[in-house]
Amino acid sequence: MHHIVLVEIGRVDEEILYYLRERLEDYLPVKVSFQHLDFKRIKNCFDGRRGQYFSPMVLDVLIRLAFTLRSVDRVVGLADVDAYSDALNFVFGEALLNGPAAIVYLKRLNPEFYGEEFDEELFLERVFKEGLHELGHTYGLTHCRNYCVMMFSNSIIDTDYKPPQYCESCYERVLARISMR
Numbered sequence: 539m540h541h542i543v544l545v546e547i548g549r550v551d552e553e554i555l556y557y558l559r560e561r562l563e564d565y566l567p568v569k570v571s572f573q574h575l576d577f578k579r580i581k582n583c584f585d586g587r588r589g590q591y592f593s594p595m596v597l598d599v600l601i602r603l604a605f606t607l608r609s610v611d612r613v614v615g616l617a618d619v620d621a622y623s624d625a626l627n628f629v630f631g632e633a634l635l636n637g638p639a640a641i642v643y644l645k646r647l648n649p650e651f652y653g654e655e656f657d658e659e660l661f662l663e664r665v666f667k668e669g670l671h672e673l674g675h676t677y678g679l680t681h682c683r684n685y686c687v688m689m690f691s692n693s694i695i696d697t698d699y700k701p702p703q704y705c706e707s708c709y710e711r712v713l714a715r716i717s718m719r
Contacts, residue, residue, distance in 0.1 A: 543613050547596075550618055555616070561666045562669065565670070568611075580596050580599055590622045601639045630691060631669075631672040632672065633674075633675035634675070649661060663702060664698070682704075688708050
């Protein structure tokens with residue numbers, strides 16, 4: 539069976555990990571397990587001038603980890619930090635297109651980041667959408683113009699608007715890639 543490892547970077551609420559595992563296993567033909575990665579492993583990825591982590595460096599740590607794990611098809615990191623990437627002031631996540639790894643950053647998915655009251659249901663739904671989106675990139679999907687989780691999110695409003703699933707075309711492509719294992 540296709541195996542995805544959710545990698546907790548530093549401390550991530552256990553509920554988030556179990557929720558994401560359950561949703562992914564319900565939606566895709568995959569088995570999901572967990573692994574912890576010491577926060578020190580991404581310490582040098584922090585850009586003190588910006589107060590954010592440089593996502594391509596964090597992703598590189600996960601890509602290297604993915605190549606050391608046997609019987610693992612994809613690695614998805616979860617980190618409760620803020621991050622940016624090349625030309626983008628912030629990112630909710632990042633993935634290597636057609637690659638073994640992705641990362642989801644929880645900080646901006648939390649309603650409290652925007653001065654709102656914490657809403658657990660909304661937060662967990664955002665985490666699932668972002669995880670599914672970044673996994674889609676690892677399976678070769680680019681941003682989609684359909685009403686699909688692969689739509690590009692320029693803001694949290696975009697993330698809230700898009701559905702928690704792939705459009706039919708994207709879903710078929712993901713299932714085909716998973717079955718190629």
